Amino acid sequence: VQRRWLVELAQLLAFPTISSEPACGTALQAAARWLADHVARIGLRSVEVLPGPNGGAPSVYGEWLFAPQQPTVLLYGHFDVQPVEPLDRWRTPPFCATLRGENLYARGASDDKGQLFTHLKAVEWLLRTRGRLPVNVKLWLEGEEEIGSPNLATLLAREQARLRADAVLVSDTEMAASGRPAITYGLRGNLSCTLEVHGPTGTLHSGRYGGAVLSPIQALSDLLSGMHRPDGRVAIPGFYDRVQTVSDDERSALRFAAPATAFGQGAAASTAWGESGFSPAERIAIRPALTMTGIDGGITGGAGGAIIPERASARLNLRLVPDQDPEQIARLIARHVARHTPPLVRSRVVFSGAARPVLVPRQHPAVAAAARAVQAVWQTPPAFARSGGSIPAVEALQRRLGVPAVLLGFGLRDDRIHAPNEKLHLPTFFRGVRTVARFLDEYRREQAR
Amino acid sequence: VQRRWLVELAQLLAFPTISSEPACGTALQAAARWLADHVARIGLRSVEVLPGPNGGAPSVYGEWLFAPQQPTVLLYGHFDVQPVEPLDRWRTPPFCATLRGENLYARGASDDKGQLFTHLKAVEWLLRTRGRLPVNVKLWLEGEEEIGSPNLATLLAREQARLRADAVLVSDTEMAASGRPAITYGLRGNLSCTLEVHGPTGTLHSGRYGGAVLSPIQALSDLLSGMHRPDGRVAIPGFYDRVQTVSDDERSALRFAAPATAFGQGAAASTAWGESGFSPAERIAIRPALTMTGIDGGITGGAGGAIIPERASARLNLRLVPDQDPEQIARLIARHVARHTPPLVRSRVVFSGAARPVLVPRQHPAVAAAARAVQAVWQTPPAFARSGGSIPAVEALQRRLGVPAVLLGFGLRDDRIHAPNEKLHLPTFFRGVRTVARFLDEYRREQAR
Secondary structure, three states, rough: HHHHHHHHEEEHHOOOOOOOHHHHHHHHHHHHHHHHHHHOOOEEEEEEOOHHHHOOOOOOEEEEEOOOOOOOOEEEEEEEEEEOOHHHHHOOOOOOOOOOOOOOOOHHHHHHHHHHHHHHHHHHHHHHHOOOOOEEEEEEEEEEEHOOOOHHHHHHHHHHHOOOOOOEEEOOEEEOOEEEEEEEEEOEEEEEEEEEOOOOOOEEEEHEEEEEEEEEHHHHHHHHHHHEOOOEEEEEOOOOOOOOOOHHHHHHHHHHHOOOOHHHHHHHOOOOOOOOOOOHHHHHHHEEEEEEEEEEEEEEOOOOOEEEEEEEEEEEEEEOOOOHHHHHHHHHHHHHHHHHOOOOOEEEEEEEEEEEEEEOOOOHHHHHHHHHHHHHOOOOOOOEEOOOOOOOOHHHHHHHHOEEEEEEEEEEEOOOOOOOOOOEHHHHHHHHHHHHHHHHHHHHHHHOO | HHHHHHHHHHHHHOOEEEOOOOOHHHHHHHHHHHHHHHHHHHOOOEEEEOOOHHOOOHHHHHHOOOOOOOOOOEEEOOOOOOOOOOOOOOOOOOOOEEEOOEEEEOOOOOHHHHHHHHHHHHHHHHHHOOOOOEEEEEEEEEOOOHHHOOHHHHHHHHHHHHHHHOEEEEEOEEEOOOEOOOEEEEEEEEEEEEEEOOOOOOOOHHHHHHHOOOHHHHHHHHHOOOOOOOOOOOOOOOOOOOOOOOOOHHHHHHHHHHHOOOHHHOOOOOOOOOOOOOHHHHHHHHOOOEEEEEEEOOOOOOOOOOOOOEEEEEEEEEEEEOOHHHHHHHHHHHHHHHHOOOOOOEEEEEEEEEEOEEOOOOOOHHHHHHHHHHHHOOOOEEEEEOOOOOHHHHHHHHHHHHEEEEEEOEEEOOOOOOOOOEEEHHHHHHHHHHHHHHHHHHHHHHHHH
């Protein structure tokens, strides 16, 4: 069985479902079709490829609703992935899943194709061995998570009835450590933007004009450099105004759940940087961040390019914490950039991927069921953690449809998600399948108490 | 005749001789071969393709030495060109010379294939019509000017005897205005470098690590931003130490030669930026500059790329004035960068294209001859100007071989050299040919005085 599962997963991983790449639209369609077929074959009903609103990527729906009186769990995952640059750093091609030792290497192996597969295989295994599931199950697999789920609001409005459930199970987060799953109860919000600076209306010779025309690269560097203070805090006025103070009790509990030593391993950065007054793990879990993720302008290859370019641009990614609001933060950034753009160039900020931060209830029966499942399969209680990542659907389902989320992920800190040589640790994956199956059993039992 | 000249020039322009592009080595060889054939056909002798030292691009040599008792003029030009990015801004393909109105559009049309062609056609025309030249002529066409002539010192040492002359004529500079040639007596020196910043040893997820790991893009922005002061001066300690003060008389004369109105036209930048206390034209002509010409890091395309990249890099181009020394400036920059690199990242600076600034004598007989030629052909005296550009060969020929330069260029300010849609103004080109021929006559007459 295990061999067949990996062959199937490798097939899913082969679709280059990079949602930020317009040319990959076909791959997203094909992957959705493949998933719909697969999901129908393992026994779900009413399977459909739901078209993406506004020409966005499709999603996949399926259900099994033959457990009357029992609660309904919505299983959520996403089959789109991040870009693969820099391609030359991959040991094997990103869309050719490759087994090395205990790991399967491919883009999406952990985030999130491998993790959503734990749901599919748990459902398949229960239906094969028992012919039925302990609770009602709905499955919804998204194709735009990595670009911030831009069409989510429209989709939820349209599919409100279909997606209604008592809880949503999401496996798209990290474990506290190898061998110890975490239940994540906080996710940071998200906001991305492109900051463009336009200088001269044509490329200029840097000898003939250098010293008398401001390079847009210099203006952009000044703008970027002015976004942090020397103490690591974001320098945009009002940025911290709505940030919730986290209690000492919660900080202690989080420190216990995520020991500081775990941090350095994945980061591959020996010393940590950031806002003073907080530990590295806290800077990620409970504090907002502004990160520069890309920059581009002029000519950098080779020894030529003695020019003043017309434009330069940078990509910024912000992670927000309760109660920061992406729309308000966007306004603060736009105002800050406009105020600090020198009169000799023009700047423009284009925002995308807005998602609110979210805290999920820890006292829900589904959370108790997840904790019992972890104890049973892993012989340890789960850690309760807050993640620095964002899953727009979690916040939207909770706020718009009132469906609380159980974030029970099987990613490891060294899975290199979003990076070259992403991988899935297979022993963890197989135990993850068992944990999801056990969760469905425990959720039925919780309800019976 | 004019039609045939343009067909020949279009053939030369068709070679994609981008010296900064390793893949263009073949094109440089082919262009050198084409030029050698052409130069032999118009009547020069001892024509040779000189191999480039250290595997560099070849150059082309030819001579006509049948004017005993007369001085020898070395005609210099370069047949390599700048890169063509951004390619989508070209109205017609950069290596397919296209005639529109009075202009011929192609990369290199003005810098410097079109201008070096004024020399070739002047020699051809004199030899066709008279069977001889008024003075001895040597011709040397270089293939590495646009990357800062990295093998020049080796080549000059090897070819010292062959390149010896009484003066070198260079047409690789701008006119003061349309209809008024300039004799350029100052060139800024050059120095380029790549500044790399290395952060985490692997790409990281900006959600899982944002706020606790310094993005190399941020560190690079801080470094770049710290390189200028708010008043437009370069902030690197010692940068201005060896800068010569230019006398008020010379500043007045330059102001007269290059009216301020001329500046804005070419720059396509309505307001000028730069060091306070100097006019835009002065910032280019008599003051040094540090210009950011390229920047690159992370992922900028599309909405994805929520990462902290491993590295970011920028290209800087410096223009130096007498008596700044590129090697000393390189040391100052390296020290400044090392001192300001935060401990959480590593930085590296790689220098290239060092060329010293140069002032050429204005009282040489060849300069007087050039001024007379301009008066005769253009009915106006030339302007005496200092250029912000650099031509490494001019400084090297003067300093190493004692050959003073006459910089008599036929470029127009709106030729868009180094930029998309570079062009050559054909009426100016044809008058340039006549001016070069007249210069050779006048130089003989000057000697006779």
